Amino acid sequence: MNTMVRQITILGSTGSIGESTLDVIARHPDRFQVIALTAHNNVEKMLAQCQRFKPRYAVMLDAVSAEQLALKIAASGLSTEILSGVESLEKVAALPEVDAVMAAIVGAAGIRPTFAAAQAGKLVLLANKETLVMAGRIFMDLVKQHHAVLLPIDSEHNAIYQSLPVDFNGDFQRSGISKILLTASGGPFRRTPLSALENVTPEQACAHPNWDMGKKISVDSATMMNKGLEVIEAHWLFNAPAEKIQVVIHPQSVIHSMVAYIDGSIIAQLGNPDMRTPIAHAMGYPERIGSGVADLDIFKVAHLDFEEPNFDRFVCLRLAYDALKAGKNMPTILNAANEVAVESFLNRQMKFTDIPAMIEYALQNTSHKSIITLDDVLETDRETREVAKEWLQKSHSQPQRRLNYSSL
Ligand code: NAD
Ligand code: MG
Numbered sequence: 001m002n003t004m005v006r007q008i009t010i011l012g013s014t015g016s017i018g019e020s021t022l023d024v025i026a027r028h029p030d031r032f033q034v035i036a037l038t039a040h041n042n043v044e045k046m047l048a049q050c051q052r053f054k055p056r057y058a059v060m061l062d063a064v065s066a067e068q069l070a071l072k073i074a075a076s077g078l079s080t081e082i083l084s085g086v087e088s089l090e091k092v093a094a095l096p097e098v099d100a101v102m103a104a105i106v107g108a109a110g111i112r113p114t115f116a117a118a119q120a121g122k123l124v125l126l127a128n129k130e131t132l133v134m135a136g137r138i139f140m141d142l143v144k145q146h147h148a149v150l151l152p153i154d155s156e157h158n159a160i161y162q163s164l165p166v167d168f169n170g171d172f173q174r175s176g177i178s179k180i181l182l183t184a185s186g187g188p189f190r191r192t193p194l195s196a197l198e199n200v201t202p203e204q205a206c207a208h209p210n211w212d213m214g215k216k217i218s219v220d221s222a223t224m225m226n227k228g229l230e231v232i233e234a235h236w237l238f239n240a241p242a243e244k245i246q247v248v249i250h251p252q253s254v255i256h257s258m259v260a261y262i263d264g265s266i267i268a269q270l271g272n273p274d275m276r277t278p279i280a281h282a283m284g285y286p287e288r289i290g291s292g293v294a295d296l297d298i299f300k301v302a303h304l305d306f307e308e309p310n311f312d313r314f315v316c317l318r319l320a321y322d323a324l325k326a327g328k329n330m331p332t333i334l335n336a337a338n339e340v341a342v343e344s345f346l347n348r349q350m351k352f353t354d355i356p357a358m359i360e361y362a363l364q365n366t367s368h369k370s371i372i373t374l375d376d377v378l379e380t381d382r383e384t385r386e387v388a389k390e391w392l393q394k395s396h397s398q399p400q401r402r403l404n405y406s407s408l
Pocket of ligand 2: 155230
């Protein structure tokens with residue numbers, strides 16, 4: 001490995017996962033070379049990253065941001081080529097010189113470039129769980145067909161990956177696996193009285209007790225939709241039926257998930273809640289490399305607690321299990337409606353308790369179809385967003401309707 005430099009594209013480099021990835025890369029200049037960085041529209045952060053990591057390409061989704069960046073890059077004497085648009089995201093994910101792609105764009109926007117990386121047979125380091133939720137079967141088939149290698153970055157899935165036998169081939173019976181135990185912190189509202197949830201603000205929802213993350217996933221953690229999306233993610237990554245995935249609330253976030261075997265063994269992965277551990281695991285794979293994460297002080301942790309999730313408190317978790325069991329395009333609808341709901345909540349257009357209400361409405365009112373191609377996925381995504389916005393309009397014209405849901 002010391003003779004091989006892994007050449008990397010980071011999709012979503014200005015985000016929380018993107019920055020943690022660059023932090024790990026900076027610790028190993030002999031192992032990694034950044035070929036391309038991408039972002040939505042944060043020009044200043046991208047400029048600073050380009051100055052430090054000197055990538056060959058930088059892509060801004062937004063064309064105006066790309067123009068601004070290009071001027072600054074030229075002024076600073078760098079030779080980084082600046083591109084824009086979704087096609088350019090796809091291009092840098094599939095460049096022949098790239099070995100590995102960190103897929104860390106948030107939400108459905110990540111699907112096309114992540115697909116491009118799989119199609120080009122790359123080592124895909126997958127943080128963008130939404131790709132698997134929206135298009136699990138198609139994506140897993142694509143990975144297989146193009147001999148891509150998929151490693152999970154999501155801390156739970158990375159922990160499960162580390163706790164599975166090395167020769168695991170998706171057959172629970174053959175490997176003697178009885179269950180996956182998917183841990184969840186329970187978020188900031190684990191103990192909040194149900195009646196107080198409707199007055200929760202975006203600031204409170206984004207203040208996660210253990211993890212420092214982007215806004216969307218922080219709200220998802222507060223509703224536990226994040227865990228719901230992760231149940232679906234685990235289903236596709238590990239070929240796990242819904243009934244073999246048990247969500248466990250573990251408030252300390254020290255055990256990042258576990259695999260239970262038929263002989264009574266449970267194998268777990270533990271560590272401090274810092275995404276640089278799963279990132280370093282996947283980036284260095286199959287070798288272990290330093291991540292900058294402090295050793296876990298088990299004496300300081302002292303206690304590990306576990307609780308069963310309450311589906312009345314965390315309605316989104318129930319909706320996700322239901323969508324997975326219903327199949328077809330239901331998980332795609334779930335994901336798109338959740339994105340609209342989280343955005344509307346963050347923009348203060350609706351209450352925290354309206355999030356599951358909007359999603360449930362979208363699940364019922366969007367056309368139910370089979371998903372065969374990526375276009376089917378994108379069509380369901382588009383239709384769902386319209387249906388979800390229709391709920392918002394209706395709820396504003398009928399305030400009564402929102403009160404009903406707020407008692408969830
Ligand atoms: P973030 O909001 O901090 O960063 C998102 C990144 O995506 C930014 O670089 C942003 O510029 C880019 N982006 C946003 N919208 C875009 C668009 N329309 N087109 C192109 N690029 C766009 O998000 P994050 O917390 O880093 O999460 C990224 C992904 O990783 C998510 O799918 C999330 O579920 C997953 N994940 C995050 C964590 C975490 O600790 N943050 C943990 C597990 C999984
Ligand atoms: Mg996670």
